[in-house]
Amino acid sequence: MEEEPLAEQAPEPEDDGPRPLGVEVRPTGHGGVDAQLARLADADHLGVPGHLEVYEDVHRGLRETLAALDQPAGPPVPGPSPIPRS
Template identity: 50%
Template sequence: MSEPSAPEPPAPAGDPRPDSDDLPPLPGLWAPEPAPLGVEVEPTGHPAVDAALEPLAALDGAPTTEHAAVYENVQQSLSTILTALDDSDGDSNSS
């Protein structure tokens, strides 16, 4: 069985460590809400692809923790569209 650790001695009167209220604010990199970048999703001219890409426009300024799920959904939608295009090309070539 281990012995309990001794409590930390009180800080000396001239302690150079600042109080938490005296600390500078965190840099912008750590801001809880990212600033929008003004990134626009340009239309491709293919209605199904444009519809699949629409959720990307909502990510501008959204917390990065939300990005992965949106990217995965967009990727899945685009894969489905490409598979459908490949299947329809294969059907017309086989006649």
Template identity: 55%
Template sequence: MSDTAPQAAAGTVPESGRETGPDEPFERREPPEHDPAAPAPLAVPRVPTGDAEVDALLDRLADADHLATDGHVEVYEDVHRGLRDALTALDARPGPPAPPVPYRHRS
């Protein structure tokens, strides 16, 4: 029996994209252009507060944009700790408290 069409060698991939080996056919697929599991920036705008320490902490949130989800926790905890420390520092009074203002009775 003679074939007039040329046979592809086993294991090769012809123009059709299908493997012609003895096993089940294999379809060649192009990788997806966008990987939904890849880290993606959230693009949440950050408005400056005017406090350099707080602004630096808020800028640190951008680090999470380039990390896999399991890396976000470390960034969020770091920022939370820094913001908590900044708020605690606001409550701390430098030096002794101011003396009370005497009450003056107006007549």
């Protein structure tokens, strides 16, 4: 009785060297976001194991940029002055 051949598997990569993704990043018009997106290009020059560090750094930077949008700009606005009592 013949055994059926195993399903073909994708070949394992030979190395973990740089593999550019070739993803186009277009400017958003927001300096903080654009700087983080530009950082993604750093992953193209790293081996695959180094990609995670770049992705985590970009994710952290984008979260900080978005959180900063929730913060009021400038000094705090003073509340109404108390009514003097006589």
